[in-house]
Amino acid sequence: MAGELNHTGFSDALVILGAAGVVIPGFARFRISPVIGFILVGLLVGPAGLGSLVSQYPWLYYITISDAEAIAPFAELGIILLLFSIGLELSFRRLWSMRTQVFGVGAAELIISATLIGVALYLIGQGIGGAVGLGLALALSSTALVLPMVGTQSAVGRAAFSMLLFEDLALVPIIFLLGALAPTATDAGWVGLVDTLVKGGVTIVAMLILGRFVLPHIFSQAARTKSPEVFLAASLLVVIVSSLVTSLVGLSPIVGALLAGILIAETEYHGEVEVMTAPFKGLALGVFLITVGMSLDLRVIAANWSVLLMAVIGVVVVKTVVTGLLLRFAGASRGVALEAGVLMASPSETTLIVLTAAAAAQLILPSTAAFWQIVTAIGLTITPLLARIGHDVARRLEMAGSEEPAPMGEDGAQPAAVVIGFGRVGQMVCDLLKSHNQPFIVVESDADVVAAARRNGYPILFGDVSRAEMLDKLRLGHARALILTMDDPVLSIRVTRRVRGWVPDLPIIARARDTDHAAELYKAGASDAVPETLESSLQLAETALVDLGVAMGPVIASIHQMREDLREGIKEAADLDTAPKLRKLRAEDA
The missing domain is CATH 3.40.50.720 (NAD(P)-binding Rossmann-like Domain)
Known part of the structure; x- marks a missing residue:
């Protein structure tokens, strides 16, 4: 049995590595986002694709992924490494300068979007607890897809990052809130929520203080060995330990990864660490996107296409309008507000986590959770398309709304x-x-x-x-x-x-x-x-x-x-x- 399991894992690994080797250069040649390629590979080789034909054609076993749950930890690792790389681009000074956007615009975007989506679902028959859970789940946006597209240096990237950072910080409190709203929950649920927030805050402060003194020493020792392997091992060790610490106190592991990146960014070794971990981040993120593709079943989509289409459009429209208006109110230009709004419109990989928590708390039925998981997978799939549309429309809006200099030679035009x-x-x-x-x-x-x-x-x-x-x-x-x-x-x-x-x-x-x-x-x-x-x-x-x-x-x-x-x-x-x-x-x- 153990040999069979090992063989299964080895076959899945070969499929994943082969997909990465084909998708990344192949789609790059045609200037298409590899995000779509990985999702299509997951759809093709997953249980709803060619994997469903293994019983009829046994040879397909070697080019399909037979156990979608087996690669889920690798997908989570991809998100952790992504947040770690984002942390490497930040600094404490920059985070402090973004505090208004993170806890102002970021909090308002999540709360208002969740409220509007939840009210709409309540009006069509969803219970109060389920409407709260679904509203919060669908209001989240994809850190894993959005930030690699726009970075954190552009105006759109800064706006998106401030909102995504608040969502990542709010993920665990949301999950505890859903547990407290469960029909079988008692007052202990609310006590657990407060306890987690207090422990999490103390842990984060302790990590920030301890990391400033310990990390420079760790990386200086690794650098003295002049061994890339030791340096890489030290980098991954810091990420893993930080993620485990935040997990132990009830916070999300991605919060620990982000903190580790920020702390290393304050050292002189951040450039080397970023170069070392970049290949792992890309591959692990590809694994996550393959798992998203596996969650799509074309037969289910075809049978319920009209309802799924309305659900996707409804979520995208609400989040686009809310995000765009909030950014305009905060002083962003029309183009930046529109592009960021469209970019943040799709649900997130963390939406799947919150949906699972809501179903476990019996706030929604398993069938309802499955429906919205498909909506989320579709939303993640179309994110690159939405990003392209938002960028093009925003560019035209900026061009049309900005003043063009007067041609030379006209009355009043100064020679230049x-x-x-x-x-x-x-x-x-x-x-x-x-x-x-x-x-x-x-x-x-x-x-x-x-x-x-x-x-x-x-x-x-x-x-x-x-x-x-x-x-x-x-x-x-x-x-x-x-x-x-x-x-x-x-x-x-x-x-x-x-x-x-x-x-x-x-x-x-x-x-x-x-x-x-x-x-x-x-x-x-x-x-x-x-x-x-x-x-x-x-x-x-x-x-x-x-x-x-x-x-x-x-x-x-x-x-x-x-x-x-x-x-x-x-x-x-x-x-x-x-x-x-x-x-x-x-x-x-x-």
Whole structure:
């Protein structure tokens, strides 16, 4: 019997690893989220898919997962590692700065969404206890899917993270609350809830204090061994111990994992820990998504599609509206509020935990729990689609609602410098122009960049300068200067040549990759071309000379002189047409 069980586990492991090896690169090639791929694999190889045919075709046993419950612990490990990696991106200062969003917007989003969903279910016949349990379960959103899509650094990511963090903290109190509401519960249920909250609070404070002193010592010892295996073992040990401690006092293990990540983020070893644990996080998260796919049964969905569709739409609409309005009330832009609202609209992996707790407390029937588990699985499956829709609609909303700078040459429009490209270099140029009170207009072809720049107050136009009609629209005859910052050598030469033919006296300052590219830009008509390689070399030399004790004045003078000499040399090379790369670029342009 033991050999059979081991063989079953080995077969399931092979299926999971094979799925990861096929899904991740395969879907990435077509720019499709691997989330959908893992869920589809779970649906295909799970008990409701090919696994149901094993009795007829025994060979399917080796490519299907026969025991969905056996891989559930690995799915939970994936969520724990995910929360740990999120904690690595945080700091105590950042958490403190987010306290209003977490306990303000986060708490309001959960309570209001749960109340509206619960009231709706009560009105259609669900009991009070069941309505409370279902409302709280369906109001939760997926940390495992949302944060990997948007991160925690963007405006949408920060808004989503603040709400998800409160939901993760509230998970265990919710479960205890459902136990206290059970028909067979006594006053001891409420006492247990309060006891858990007190113990949990004391434990968290103790972990925060102890971790600040113990973790640096642990990782310094692991680093001295110069063994990646020891360092990885120390990282996983910290995660596991932290999760076990919070579990022992009644809190969720994901709270312990998050705390472990935050504590390690305060040490100098957080970057190495993040790199070490990243592969495990991705694989374990894939296992979780496969288990979600296994919970879908297409035959049940087909038989009840209309009711399931209304349930999914109802939950998504309520959570989108509540989240979006709360974020707008908190000061978020329309685009951020809409995108975050749609992104948070689906139920969560923790919804399944709360549904199980509600059924165990006899607040809902097992059949009701099974129905909403299917709704949750469908919601998790469509989360990437909702994220894409929310992002596209929010981008259009930001573009339509933001003010476009007036074209040059119109009455009242001030002559300005035109900056083409708003990447890393372009934004730095614009910031310097702004700091010196020089008017400018930016042109960028990435709609997401345009929307973000308009939110931050930059005068930016959406357009593709590779099209001649877009250059005409800019009315460069009224511009003070043209600054090309895009990282496309062929396009920068093409634009320079076209504009110089139309506006002979316009100053054109262009970013160049190297001296050969700069020479070609001079030939095309650029007033100045700045090679990146040249400037980095001059800055390196300047810093080295100053650190060696040479006075700043002579250093700056010599650097300026060398820059002028090199610039003249590049112009001469352009006149002589000796560089072989120049002919190649000209041929590509033709």
